[in-house]
Amino acid sequence: MHNLNVYSSIESLNKAICQHVVDLSIKAQEASRPFNVALSGGKTPQRLYKLFASQPFVEQISWGGFNVFFGDERTVPPDSDESNYHMAKLSLFDRSPIPSENIHRVEGENADPSAAAAAYATVLTDFLPTSEEGIPTFDVILLGLGDDGHIASLFPDTPILSQTQKWVDAVYVEKLQTWRISLTFPVINQAKNIFLIVAGEGKAEIVSNVLGSSTKEAKYPVQRLQPKGQVLWFLDSEAASRLANVEK
Numbered sequence: 001m002h003n004l005n006v007y008s009s010i011e012s013l014n015k016a017i018c019q020h021v022v023d024l025s026i027k028a029q030e031a032s033r034p035f036n037v038a039l040s041g042g043k044t045p046q047r048l049y050k051l052f053a054s055q056p057f058v059e060q061i062s063w064g065g066f067n068v069f070f071g072d073e074r075t076v077p078p079d080s081d082e083s084n085y086h087m088a089k090l091s092l093f094d095r096s097p098i099p100s101e102n103i104h105r106v107e108g109e110n111a112d113p114s115a116a117a118a119a120y121a122t123v124l125t126d127f128l129p130t131s132e133e134g135i136p137t138f139d140v141i142l143l144g145l146g147d148d149g150h151i152a153s154l155f156p157d158t159p160i161l162s163q164t165q166k167w168v169d170a171v172y173v174e175k176l177q178t179w180r181i182s183l184t185f186p187v188i189n190q191a192k193n194i195f196l197i198v199a200g201e202g203k204a205e206i207v208s209n210v211l212g213s214s215t216k217e218a219k220y221p222v223q224r225l226q227p228k229g230q231v232l233w234f235l236d237s238e239a240a241s242r243l244a245n246v247e248k
């Protein structure tokens with residue numbers, strides 16, 4: 001049984017996600033503690049991030065306690081069009097009053113991806129509360145879903161899928177012919193809330209394969225999630241279009 005939320009449009013989907021995140025950030029503020037969110041990369045969340053920086057949400061967020069991290073990053077400079085940080089900078093940071101010290105990017109420009117991953121793991125353990133096992137704990141991790149079922153940069157048939165000792169790791173992605181830096185499953189599973197954001201007809205097949213399958217086999221990386229917290233799926237009607245027979 002998955003916690004599915006299906007929306008008739010990408011706009012209504014984004015508004016719902018924004019409201020969920022804002023509500024959680026307000027609860028953190030009321031409890032006088034920081035709010036720590038890991039952003040997803042890719043194209044889907046760009047309009048979502050602009051919404052965070054727009055009325056009414058921009059005024060509902062207490063930006064001083066709103067800390068932004070990244071679920072993964074490409075091995076490119078921070079001003080590259082390929083950079084997840086660059087996308088978030090254009091769609092959120094440059095449009096909102098978030099303090100620069102609250103933005104924690106991955107050093108994608110580092111020529112040694114493993115060193116960048118290790119450095120980012122230290123950023124996480126320095127800034128975030130940790131579990132008894134020392135696992136950094138996010139309030140929310142936003143994740144997109146690739147059409148091969150990857151989340152963050154946890155791609156099929158890559159060694160990072162079984163990484164349990166590092167909180168952040170570098171991974172060479174053969175199909176992309178490039179290195180990526182990503183949170184690993186221990187950190188993703190540790191989050192209080194995981195929001196999966198999937199939109200568009202192009203994701204209908206993977207959504208159906210992942211959510212429509214009755215087998216417990218973890219064929220796709222997203223099916224390896226073993227969350228300790230809440231997982232909410234936010235789908236638009238196009239991405240959910242082949243889910244007619246799945247209990248929502």
Ligand code: 6PG
Binds near residue numbers: 043084145
């Ligand atoms: C990235 C993301 C990646 C993304 C999916 C979906 O760095 O690209 O972290 O996991 O969320 O590939 O991407 P789209 O939203 O572009 O379909």
